[in-house]
Amino acid sequence: MSRIQKILVVGGGTAGWLTACYLARTLNGAAPGSIRVELLESPNIGLLGVGEATFPSIRGTLAAIGLDERRFLVGATATYKQGIQYVNWVRPPGAAGADRFFHPFSQPSQRPGSPELLPYWLLGGAPEGMSFAEAVSMQQRLIEQGRAPKRLVDADYQGPMNHAYHFDAACFARVLAEHGQELGVTRHLATVERAELDESGAIARIVTRETGELRADLYVDCTGLRGALIGGTMQSPFHSRRDVLFGDRAVALQVPYARPDAPILPFTRATAQEAGWIWDIGLQKRRGIGYVYSSRHTDATRAEEVIRRYVGEQAAGLEALHIKFETGYRPEHWRRNCVAVGLAGGFVEPLESTGIALVELGAYLIAHLLPGDLDDMERSARHYNQMMVARYERIIDFIKMHYCLSQRRDHAFWIDNADPASIPQTLQDRLALWRHRPPHRLDFVTDLEMFLPCSWQYVLYGMEFRTDLEPMRSAYPQMAAARREFAMIREMAGHALVDLPDHRTLVEQLCREH
Numbered sequence: 398m399s400r401i402q403k404i405l406v407v408g409g410g411t412a413g414w415l416t417a418c419y420l421a422r423t424l425n426g427a428a429p430g431s432i433r434v435e436l437l438e439s440p441n442i443g444l445l446g447v448g449e450a451t452f453p454s455i456r457g458t459l460a461a462i463g464l465d466e467r468r469f470l471v472g473a474t475a476t477y478k479q480g481i482q483y484v485n486w487v488r489p490p491g492a493a494g495a496d497r498f499f500h501p502f503s504q505p506s507q508r509p510g511s512p513e514l515l516p517y518w519l520l521g522g523a524p525e526g527m528s529f530a531e532a533v534s535m536q537q538r539l540i541e542q543g544r545a546p547k548r549l550v551d552a553d554y555q556g557p558m559n560h561a562y563h564f565d566a567a568c569f570a571r572v573l574a575e576h577g578q579e580l581g582v583t584r585h586l587a588t589v590e591r592a593e594l595d596e597s598g599a600i601a602r603i604v605t606r607e608t609g610e611l612r613a614d615l616y617v618d619c620t621g622l623r624g625a626l627i628g629g630t631m632q633s634p635f636h637s638r639r640d641v642l643f644g645d646r647a648v649a650l651q652v653p654y655a656r657p658d659a660p661i662l663p664f665t666r667a668t669a670q671e672a673g674w675i676w677d678i679g680l681q682k683r684r685g686i687g688y689v690y691s692s693r694h695t696d697a698t699r700a701e702e703v704i705r706r707y708v709g710e711q712a713a714g715l716e717a718l719h720i721k722f723e724t725g726y727r728p729e730h731w732r733r734n735c736v737a738v739g740l741a742g743g744f745v746e747p748l749e750s751t752g753i754a755l756v757e758l759g760a761y762l763i764a765h766l767l768p769g770d771l772d773d774m775e776r777s778a779r780h781y782n783q784m785m786v787a788r789y790e791r792i793i794d795f796i797k798m799h800y801c802l803s804q805r806r807d808h809a810f811w812i813d814n815a816d817p818a819s820i821p822q823t824l825q826d827r828l829a830l831w832r833h834r835p836p837h838r839l840d841f842v843t844d845l846e847m848f849l850p851c852s853w854q855y856v857l858y859g860m861e862f863r864t865d866l867e868p869m870r871s872a873y874p875q876m877a878a879a880r881r882e883f884a885m886i887r888e889m890a891g892h893a894l895v896d897l898p899d900h901r902t903l904v905e906q907l908c909r910e911h
């Protein structure tokens with residue numbers, strides 16, 4: 398029996414450093430030095446440099462790698478993200494009816510002994526016109542008022558409101574690189590020229606110009622969209638899902654705040670546009686704004702015009718960054734002794750910020766499925782690939798739901814998104830079932846899902862989806878108790894508004910005290 402002694406991570410972006418930190422911390426926790434983790438990054442090839450919004454799983458990951466929250470906030474110029482506000486997704490701007498809804502990160506309130514609130518909201522138990530998110534959780538009211546998710550006294554990565562972060566991707570990679578080296582990761586600055594295979598088709602060695610040859614038992618490809626090892630050397634094919642999610646380009650601007658004390662949004666704002674959507678993210682010193690669009694429905698010149706119009710006069714003189722990408726993944730993320738993490742393995746367009754969360758999952762799966770015996774490598778690979786494919790497909794369904802439920806028919810992009818031929822059958826089946834009953838926990842296989850059932854519910858009902866529960870009304874006899882719960886959530890939100898600090902104030906205090 399021979400065991401893994403050395404892992405080489407190739408690539409020093411968010412994927413590379415987060416994976417290296419996670420593996421160094423978790424694999425060597427019990428027996429220091431038992432598995433060496435090394436990282437190779439090119440001094441000449443840059444990072445993608447976008448990827449500013451995260452998912453709440455990041456808190457667990459940063460805590461697991463032992464990175465102090467204040468050090469992270471300062472180094473990555475991070476702020477708090479408590480959900481996403483969707484603007485103009487249901488109807489085009491100017492059409493009658495409010496068109497904003499929230500996907501907050503906190504789950505609906507459910508106190509022991511009280512009923513699940515969703516059916517009672519569907520049956521009209523909440524105050525007239527109150528959205529699902531506002532009725533069942535206090536987070537929407539708090540973030541509309543610019544509150545932080547926690548107080549100064551709360552422990553690292555903890556707080557009353559569920560949250561993630563916004564940050565500068567390049568700064569984040571730098572903090573992780575420092576921390577990774579403190580955890581014992583050896584760093585090589587070199588560019589892969591080629592990888593050579595042994596007779597079984599596994600990678601035998603990596604050849605670099607600067608440091609010669611490097612060998613390992615497992616190679617983790619984090620070379621970004623290039624996929625230098627998994628695509629280039631191992632020839633693992635890419636499965637495009639552009640037929641479902643049309644976004645394949647982005648144009649981004651870094652926009653300074655008008656005033657140094659301008660409020661920082663504690664959520665991502667996602668505003669639908671003629672051929673995609675614009676993200677608007679508040680960092681400590683600037684906003685990150687980007688238009689994700691479909692090149693089949695508009696072009697780069699028009700896209701830049703749209704984003705500049707969104708930003709207004711502050712866009713004058715700012716340089717726009719244009720990016721190409723494609724939604725899809727490699728069904729074989731792991732082939733022989735090479736496993737891809739991050740953009741090298743796949744990517745789903747950035748709505749709901751799944752990129753870094755998929756990196757976290759990749760690192761977690763490698764750490765926990767790592768074969769004890771090198772002869773078991775193929776078995777681990779099969780398991781890993783099954784989990785990843787399932788996760789990707791569920792994420793793609795969830796993201797597509799945002800587009801296909803829209804009532805917008807003002808541009809070809811929205812008309813094409815409603816075409817059933819572009820909607821996966823799994824999503825069509827779920828939506829058909831949910832016309833007559835609300836989503837249930839059992840519709841979701843927890844280990845395969847990134848999004849909890851409540852995320853599906855927030856988006857589904859935010860998009861004004863109708864579930865006709867009237868024929869089942871008698872199955873829900875606790876209307877009076879539900880009404881008391883709705884009232885209590887409003888009352889608690891009032892207390893929390895007093896208790897929780899302003900977002901910018903908290904971020905500045907935490908950074909000052911670092």
Ligand code: FAD
Binds near residue numbers: 412443620625741747
């Ligand atoms: P990269 O950042 O590209 O890093 C690649 C690394 O590999 C670099 O260090 C480079 O030097 C190295 N490298 C490449 N080739 C070689 C070689 N031959 N030899 C040695 N080293 C090499 N994710 C989110 O979670 N939230 C978001 O809001 C979000 N927004 C996004 C918006 C857009 C438009 C896009 C395209 C992506 C977005 N993502 C987002 C995804 C996110 O950016 C990535 O998942 C994340 O940055 C990880 O990137 P990476 O490390 O895989 O690749």
